[in-house]
Amino acid sequence: MDCDNSNKGSYAWKSLCQARHVIELGSVWRVGDGQSIQIRRDRWLPKTSCSRIVSPLSVLPLESRVCDLINAETHTWKVDLVKQVFIPQEASIILGIPLSFQGAADKQVWLPTPQGTFSTRSAYKLLSGVSRQVLPSCSSLDRNHLMWNSIWNLQVPHKVKHMIWRATHNALPSLYNLWRRNVVRSVLCPSCKSDSEDIVHVLWSCVSLIPIWESNEVTTKLLKYKFFLFADLWEMLLKMKERLDVNLMAMIFWFI
Structure with a gap:
């Protein structure tokens, strides 16, 4: 080889x-x-x-x-x-x-x-x-358009919108992303020390964040789902925007 x-x-x-x-x-x-x-x-x-x-x-x-x-x-x-x-x-x-x-x-x-x-x-x-992961299809382009509109229409500061956009595009410097670029040698989450720190983990699934999500009935139910991409999590939150304040969720992600 x-x-x-x-x-x-x-x-x-x-x-x-x-x-x-x-x-x-x-x-x-x-x-x-x-x-x-x-x-x-x-x-x-x-x-x-x-x-x-x-x-x-x-x-x-x-x-x-x-x-x-x-x-x-x-x-x-x-x-x-x-x-x-x-x-x-x-x-x-x-x-x-x-x-x-x-x-x-x-x-x-x-x-x-x-x-x-x-x-x-x-x-x-x-x-x-x-190829499907690399090359955008019509459906993925439509999804990106809807995703961007949902972020742009948030009633939050522009810096928070920018952070959410980067998270949905896997562009935040999580330890896992830094490890893939040979910047760091460890991907172990410094908070829980039990899993690798990708974007979903650092913003949603880390055990140190569970008390935050369990304070709300909707996010408590979402904890049973496994999200591999933050874009999937954000899309699920948008589907529940009638019962969940996505502006508040964006601000919580920012302060995390």
Whole structure:
């Protein structure tokens, strides 16, 4: 995967080199003995959205491998170590990965298919999904237009409108966004110290904010929903504007 795309290679080799980014998008390591997998660098979590670890490795060296998390005698995870090193969400995923009692070697598999084998159909679906996230469709443009109008019509200071707009576009400097740009090494929320600090977490789902939302009947009901993007949360708040003061919500987000 690290080979250069040489002009002297065959047509087949050049085609493979050009398709490397597709393989990198969908391939992950299937954990065997953990000897070949670097905890921080490699993709080994069984999920397509973020297969790399984001937890800060404060206990283990940066070059540690997955085998350091496995008891070599019992072929089981070192549960206490995993819970100590990783944020709860990632620790739960890791402890749910089955391990081989025979100590089989690690293997790279194709995550988009249940069998773990590559197919052009699954690769096309994977690329289509990525394209939909990057390229705006008519529906997404309409949604952005409605989103902007809802923010522009708020009866709040302009700086608050600007902050809400940035939050809906995932443009606030959360620790997770800074980590993606190699600005910080840890994404662990400094308030709750139990989850990664993305925009939804810092403005809505952090346990330190629960008392605020539980003071209102509508926001209390919303706590049972899982929002991955702030834009989804804001859209839900707009749907409930007859029962909820969105201007007040915007000001609360600002003061948080």
